[in-house]
Structure formats: C-alpha cells, structure tokens
Amino acid sequence: MQHKPINTLIVDDHPMVIEGLKTLLGDDDRVAIKTHFVNGTDTLSFLKEDTVDVILLDVNLPDINGVEMVTKILNIRANIGIIGLSTYSEPSIINQMIKNGVKGYLLKNATADELVNAITQVHQGNFYFGSEVQKILADSVTQESRDLPKLTRREKHVLTLIAEGKTTNTIADELFISPLTVETHRRNLMQKLEVSNAASLIKIAVEKQLI
C-alpha cells in the first residue's frame, strides 16, 4: 500500500545540513520535502499561511531558540510533528524540548533510515528518539539519582518529611520522637549534604528525587 508522501519542512541555518537532508531523503518516496527555512521568523510566518506534516527543526537557530520555537509552532499548528535536530546534545535542552512537545529528536549524524523512520513515526503521532539521544537521556536520569552521600534510613525519612514542608514539631509528632531529635537529624543532613538551610536541603531532595 502506497500512502501519499509526508510533507516535511526543514528548518536549519546551515545550507550544508539542508542539502544533506534533501539528498538523504530525496530517494525515499515516503517523504516529500516541501521547502526549507533558515530562521525561526520566516518559518512561523510561513506556518500562518500554509502547513506541513512534519518539521525537522534545528535547535540552534540564529533568531529564536529551539525550545521556544516548538511552543510557537504548536501554537499555530497543534498537530504538526516536530523532530528536533542538533549536532551535540545537552540533556536539559532535550528534556525541555520534549516537555514542550517535540515528538522526536535526532543528532545530525542520523542515517537516512533513522530519518525516514523518525518522520514516519512522528507523522503517525508516535515518538521517535535516536539511539544516541536515548543514551544521553538515560545517563542524565541515572546521574541525578546517583551520588548522594550515604544517608541513614532515618535521615532519608526525615529528609522527605522536611521536603514535604513539614515543621520540626510536626515531624517529631509523626515519628513519635522528640523535636530535638528531629533537629539533630536535620543538622546531620545539612552537614552531610553540605548546605546550611532547609531550603537547599529540599532542593537537593527534589533533584535526587527522594520525594
């Protein structure tokens, strides 16, 4: 069964990348490259007039940053599938992009197969992330929940209660121990985690997703 090709838009400020993509995708009749733009502004005004199925979006545009672009594009056309593209990859940026609604993410060393696969899947409303991207994301997750100094069970428990915004007295009540003890735990926690107030304590707790 032969569907009609997926209308695809390339947004990248590097002519080489544009040509490369056109060549890589040119042979495949499942994908049709409609046109391309080299900046965000032109892309957005185009989308107000016309539309496409999928956008291959460079994350480092000269005028508008990738994360914002995603929001703006989806604001104009909610059902366009966006695939992020970048050469290197910072987990936090990828995470933000995903949160804002990209359906796929590829590094620029992606193969033609990967590209077509990504475009097809995203067009069908599914996610597609290149294997390198997945690795990066996985690493960033494990890294977070890793290296917090060895806290005792009790300390962890107290920490979560602190992080829930409970006061020393409340915690003491809840654990049937003296407020003074809770204080001691708190102090030990602060020392172990090298901070000097409950605020930072909570920040850490949340980051290491203890809560």
Place this chain on the structure above:
Amino acid sequence: MQHKPINTLIVDDHPMVIEGLKTLLGDDDRVAIKTHFVNGTDTLSFLKEDTVDVILLDVNLPDINGVEMVTKILNIRANIGIIGLSTYSEPSIINQMIKNGVKGYLLKNATADELVNAITQVHQGNFYFGSEVQKILADSVTQESRDLPKLTRREKHVLTLIAEGKTTNTIADELFISPLTVETHRRNLMQKLEVSNAASLIKIAVEKQLI
C-alpha cells in the same frame, strides 16, 4: 523482506487479557508469543534461564508492582524491550515506569495495529506510546506548570532565588533591595501559594518547574 518474528512474552494475571492478546497478535507473523506468566515471580525466574525480545507487562500484578518489575527485569536482561500495559492510567505511574526503563506503554484497549507497531518499534530500540497515553502524559505536564496563581515577575524571581537555597539577606544583596522587601515578597508568595514556610514554597517551585 521477512525478518524472523519478534519473541514476545506476556505477563498479566487476567486470563482474558492473555487470550485477547494472543488472538490479536496471532495473525501477525512479525510477532511470536513465546509464552505467558500470571505473576512477577515466575516471570523473573523464567528470565534467569531464558530470554525474549519484548515483554508486554501488566502494571498491576498480584505479587510485584509494575514499577519494580521493570527494574528487576532490566537487571536480569538489560536489552529486553518492555511495554507497559494497564486498563486505566495514572500519569505518575507511567512516568515512573518510563524513568525505570519501559520503552512503550499502552492501554488495554489498544488495537492490533498499535500492538504490533509498539512491539516492532520497541524491539528496534525505539519508544512507542499509545495516543491515549501521550494525551495523559501531556495533560499531566501542562497541569503541573499550569495553575499556579499569577505571581508577579519580581515574586517569581524571588521565589527562584529562595528555591536556590539563598537566604533573605543574600537575595536582598543580589537584587539591591532591602531584606525587609524580600521578606515582604516571601510573605506574599506564601500567601498566594497557600503555604506557611519556605520549605513548601520550594517544593512548589520545583514541582511547577520554576527552577
């Protein structure tokens, strides 16, 4: 081109679901159902001896909960693709499952097409999430960053600084304003967000990802 079928394992404690899956997948020669289990323990001991390509994993098993199962399975066989299955869907659980390494997630009303697609994609190392699941995840994201009462620019700024663990005086210095003013902002923040200490303030800030 005809590949050899993807070896799939079903883990679910509802016989009806098992039979249903077998029927739905039985016609498709891209997928071969190796066997099935009705609880977590049996599944894990099987995996110590033998392996499969993809597991369709019910999230509500009688003995071991879904989130733990994912970790345990990947501990034994890191390169099995796991697809979560559940009837209803709580965002937080799905999120946890993803964090622990599931590559796909479907509701039990998935069509045969979706099932095969999910299995194929996951087997290739890609993600696959059913459209309803995606909707649920998207909602939960927007919900989080949604309804925080309208804070003023300054208040948001102060909030982020508080959330970074900075003390009132530090913040005052940084913003070139009086500590008393910072205090006022803090108090307004607490009032608007309906909490009674900086701790909870930070918790909220983090949850609504203001930082």
Place this chain on the structure above:
DNA sequence: ATCAATATACTGGAAAACCAGTAGAAAAAA
C-alpha cells in the same frame, strides 16, 4: 491623566530554624 497593580520599605513581636557540643540507648556490623 488616573486608577490599579506592583515593588519597595518599615515596626515590633512570636516562632522556628540554625549552631556547637555532649551523651546514652539501640541496632548493626565486626
């Protein structure tokens, strides 16, 4: 130009958190 919202700043007092040091009981590890 005017009105509302925001940002700024204060007083004064109560509550909670933070700091430093000590120490006994219970549990876990050697």
Place this chain on the structure above:
DNA sequence: TTTTTTCTACTGGTTTTCCAGTATATTGAT
C-alpha cells in the same frame, strides 16, 4: 561479643523566618 553506627535526646545561645499591619514610590493599563 565487642565495636561501630545509628538513633535518640539534651543545654544554651544566635540567627532567621514568620506574622500582622502600614505605607509610599513606581509602573502599567485604560
């Protein structure tokens, strides 16, 4: 069993946060 770690609890004192109320300058919108 002995040793170490963890959990418990205290004294005494300093700092910071929290609460309530007030008030003025600045900014933004109509």
